[in-house]
Amino acid sequence: MTSTDSHDRDPFAAPEGIRLQKVLAGAGVASRRVSEQLIEDGRVEVNGVVVTELGRRIDPENDLVAVDGSAIQLDSSKRYLMLNKPVGIYSSLKDDRGRPDLRRFTDQYEERLFNVGRLDAETSGLLILTNDGDLAHVLAHPSFGVSKTYIAKVTGRVTPQVLAQLTAGIELEDGPIAADKARLLGTEDGHSLVELTLHSGRNRIVRRMLDAVGHPVVDLVRRQFGPLHLGTLGSGQVRELTKAELGAILTIAREHAPAARAADGTAAAASDDASDDAAGEGRAETAE
Known part of the structure; x- marks a missing residue:
């Protein structure tokens, strides 16, 4: 037996992980009391398995949580925006010809954001901006063909x-x-x-x-x-995705993530590829 076996651990050590209801409340799903009710009602899944015990602890950095089948983002450092890209803006964060690009929309945020896929300069409309490379890779991956x-x-x-x-x-x-x-x-x-x-x-x-x-x-x-609609967002305007919208696209990303990694390597490579594509470093526009 190794020192990491369960019966060799210090019985007086603090339990590992964070209580699930606290994680849900911290993610803005609901208050801790309501989160406890969600768990008791069997509406919460951890790594695809329904959890009903209030004492369950999880690792927010590695465990995947869903409520009512909709994925929950536990990493507060991730940002997800919807832009109504105007005509005349190039889908790049550093246009090599000095043409108008997406920096006018991303520079106001602390995070290093990039675009999911592209629209050509003469096409306007819905463009996702994020710093979540895994999600960006899956949503833009040609194999998964998000509509x-x-x-x-x-x-x-x-x-x-x-x-x-x-x-x-x-x-x-x-x-x-x-x-x-x-x-x-x-x-x-x-x-x-x-x-x-x-x-x-x-x-x-x-x-x-x-x-x-x-x-x-x-x-x-x-x-x-995909499940995102431009709605009444005006040309040149940016807004945060709602919790329902975020849950919908995270759910799609998680469903396809294993196949995406198998096709293109590690998640880290996926993140790097997404960032490089967004930067427009000599790649052709994948515009509609």
């Missing part, structure tokens, strides 16, 4: 046949592609408004798809990224 919804103003009148063509699939120079959903929102003055949902992260994919069916994009906005 994104765009509203495009295009030239010409889009017909039901065109919408069917977009969802059935079209052939582009880099291979076939199909939208998950496509619908017409309206037409006016020789233009159409089209809502397009897809999970591809290929370069300028929305613009190329619509151009391929004869309706070039005049204006493009990303309205939704």
